[in-house]
Amino acid sequence: MKKQGTVVRWDSKKAFGFIRCPQISADVFFHLRDYEGPPPTEGLRVMFEDIHVGGKGPRALSVEPARNTIVNAPPAAPPPPAGPELLTSRQAPSRSRSQWQKRRDERPLWIGLGLMVFWLILWLVGIGMGRFPWVILTAVVLLNLITFYMYWRDKEAAVNETQRTPEDWLHGLAVLGGWPGAWFAQQIFRHKTSKQPFRLIYWATVAINILALLAWMVWPMLR
Template sequence: MKPGLRRGQLTTWKDEQGFGFIQPADGSQDVFLHITALKDRTRRPKAGDVIYYHLTFNQNREVRADKAFILGARAKSTSASRRKSTSRKTVLKHLVLVLETLFLSALPLWGSIQFAWAIANPIPLILYPVMGLWTFALYKDDKSRAKRDEWRIPENRLHLYELAGGWLGGFIAQRTIRHKNQKRSYQAVFWVIVTLHLLFWLGWFFLSKTR
């Protein structure tokens, strides 16, 4: 039996039983078609339909149609629609991540700029980026270790780097590589750390304006 897509006409179709027979275009023996072999159809088949199909064997070694579709009654390519849907979801996720990151980092970033200006020292400006990259790398390394079933990085160590300014890198890692984002106990400590940083900068702004 030669492989490949074949063409034929549905000469018999018993809709209640869900099967029929295809007369191949090459004039060979009729081929059995079951409703389950029809993919991406937009309606029920009927006698006279042109059917494209592949040949296969059933348990009794009898030839039957498989991976078939009705000419003119086939849904749009599911793979293409899935790719489009996945692409839209990916773009939306990236957009949401950017907005969330900007929202969380706006206050610390502005505070770092103001603080660096006040003390005439650029160190506060590089603290968050450096610690963020470092923490992101630790998250990635820890996830890699988990996949290899190796010794893990202690959670307290990750929290320490987050507290030292790397929480934004941890946040991005949670959203992108999906690590530590499901464990509730970890998330509770993480968001306490984020809240402490935000409260620190709110307090600093308040004190700087009252002076």
């Protein structure tokens, strides 16, 4: 569950800052790569997920501007009662926007899962047709485990600010058949999900991988 806090320090040159949250005793560190939204400023109310890394204190992930900011203010006079039509007109757009946002957030998940099912069916059909040996599934599973591990390692390096894994390596593993492991790592670790150039290349590797697998299967029939 996401927590709410306020940005109390932001260094635009070093691209990091700190969030103060009433639920956490220490200020929470966050980096620009873990932030989605307009450039952060001190005093900005944000929502975030917190993790604890060794003895370095809390760190914020998936940081975004708060949608609904709770402000402690003295009680004011209650507004005049609104008619049923006015309440309906105010609440209906809010509900529709919330539902639309939920559907938009879930769409990439269903697309990724659908492509993985299709990809697995291609492998099974190819093995049934004799285009691939059964043992190749073992190699594919190992490749995806390696890809998942490399994403985890890169995420840890980002948190601890140590040497990162080159993005070309991650894309190379994806295009060789490790893209499902990369997809799961992106969703679980919330890593490489907001960097659009990386995302575009990643989905290109998915397309290349599936098209190459499909072409290898149908090539004998085309000849």
